[in-house]
Amino acid sequence: MSVLIFIDHSEGQVKKASLEACSYGAALAGQLNVPAEGILLGTVTTDLSTLGKYGVKKIHQAAQEGLNHLDAQVYAKIIADSATATGATVIVFSNNLSGKAVAPRVAARLKAGLVSGAVALPDTTSGFVVKKNVFSGKAFAHVAINTPVKVITLNPNSYPVREGEGSVSAEVAPLSVTAGAPKVKVVSATQATGEVPLTEAELVVSGGRGLKGPENWGIIEDLAKALGAATACSRPVADAHWRPHHEHVGQTGIAIAPNLYIAIGISGAIQHLAGVNRSKVIVVVNKDPEAPFFKAADYGIVGDAFEVVPKMTEAVKKLKGIA
């Protein structure tokens, strides 16, 4: 028996979302008194043995370049076979784009109950109950999985990356697979290199219609840059093409849970809040004291963004000693 963690990679590296899945899977393995093992398909530059410090004992790697592009059908078969071969009783994925592509297939293949979007470790005192995000961040559900094999996908930024004591290294075991030819042909792939995906960002600066036009985004970008934050926006801003679609957060955009969310010139409509209300600290800058967003905020300034935001940027730079 074991907990098997799917470790995904992009640009040849294991990213934060998978490290969270490792930490979560290792803690769950501890709870169940079984070892935590990882599975990685493809080749990476990350030294996989270092994942031992997150509590993963062994990593099964199918180091074939042909597996570097994630193909849901091919991946699901390999992961399901490997789970069966290693006797895994729980398979953990990040609920990132890779997890969303593969986890449901693995679950259906194994006829394993799936809970996607977990936000905490399962309660295993009686049965196996996982707390998950529902109603787009407006509530949680406690969901029981009733099958012997279970699949969980963990929401990004919901469980901290935890390094254990000392420097334990994980055993990297080659996994030989005869992957069927993928039915999906990858024509091209573009990576926004170096950018932190919005779902993984710890700090986010977001702008709304209150900024009046795309030409005014400099103040948002300057603050984000000073803080080392990612940028986001409200839906009308993306709809008007002031900002790219992938920055649109909310009920019909991306749901995020950063440590800090700064909303500038955003009214705080219920659909916007749904995507950001799991942020640990919310700061609102809005010239209207009646803006609904203040009710969901921890800190706020009632004022004109064009005056307030550059001063915030100055203060951050001063604090960080950036000239």
Added chain:
Amino acid sequence: MKILVCISKTPDTTAKISFTQNNTKFASDGVQWIINPYDEWYALVRAIELKEKDPSTVLHLLTVGLADTEPIIRKALAIGGDEAIRVNADSADPFYIATQIADIARQGGYDLIFTGKETIDYNGSSIGGMVSELLDWPYISLAVKFDLNGSVATVVREIEGGEETDEVSLPLVVSCQKGVAEQRIPNMKGIMSARTKPLKVVEPVAAEALTGIVSFELPPAKAGVRLVPADNPAELIRLLHEEAKVF
């Protein structure tokens, strides 16, 4: 060409979320129901566009739900589609739902199945993937662009940190999100014709629910906002650094 679009009913985006029966049931009293936005705006509209391009295309809508989902499926038919199927069952377990959809897909001889990227109530993002596995078809998750040339689809999908353009022969399951199409408002003609479009009700096939909701919980209320004067943004930054310790 036969296309199946999966439609789900969800509470309106402004609906107040609360629970009854000791937090085990969603309090649906007075709640407005809508077509799940991803199903309506992207999956359904793209399928309609494909049918407009090739009028020989057969477009069916499918929902797994009890009789109270019929207004939603009629509303979807008013936007487009030839006919609808309702599997007379209700479940919060994705495997149960996917089993029903896969069964309809097998019997109906469809070439292409569209779902929305997720529902805005259970946020599972799992039906498309499960259906594709049950059918042993390829699956493209989180598509932002979909084109069809004969029986070969060219799809752009969101991947970690970027986008990928794929080519794949039908049959295929695709989950759709923003970019695939633009929202359409049903017109009078559509609303009238939807009334007479066939809506077939079928009983579910035997399937197990592998998961079950034990209870719901609302997030704790915020303590209240702490306002900083507009002439002192530096104080806000100090509080974020020293008190909230977020950077």
